[in-house]
Amino acid sequence: MYIISKDLPEEQYQLYKQLEENYGRSLTFVSDPNFELIDFMGMKNGDVAYRGYAMMDQDGKVVFNTINDHWGEQIDKTTDELKKEYNDL
Numbered sequence: 001m002y003i004i005s006k007d008l009p010e011e012q013y014q015l016y017k018q019l020e021e022n023y024g025r026s027l028t029f030v031s032d033p034n035f036e037l038i039d040f041m042g043m044k045n046g047d048v049a050y051r052g053y054a055m056m057d058q059d060g061k062v063v064f065n066t067i068n069d070h071w072g073e074q075i076d077k078t079t080d081e082l083k084k085e086y087n088d089l
Contacts, residue, residue, distance in 0.1 A: 004030045004037055006049060041065055053078065055085050063089065 005012065012029035019026035030037065038044050041054040042065045054065035064085050071078045 001027055002030045003027050004032050004041070004043075004049070006033045006035060006038065007031060008033065043067070053082065055082065057089055 003012075007015075007029075009029070009031050012031060016026045016029055032038050035044050035049065038049045041056075041062055043050045043052060043054060050067040051069045051071065052065060052067040053071055055063045057063050066078075066081060068074070068078070
């Protein structure tokens with residue numbers, strides 16, 4: 001599991017540390033300033049990335065993506081969808 005954003009590694013590190021301090025752990029960040037992976041995942045929205053989540057299979061094929069600004073607030077729904085998609089692989 002990774003957080004992908006166009007932010008530079010220095011900016012991502014600050015957020016990584018904040019998440020770690022607030023929640024006791026964080027996730028690995030991937031910097032994608034040229035939107036290459038973000039676009040591949042179907043999550044590019046002009047000059048920004050949509051908020052949401054996506055999953056790739058072992059062959060690198062995008063299995064699904066969900067655009068949802070409130071995925072964190074709806075973590076139960078998010079988790080259920082991720083588990084379902086993972087189990088369908």
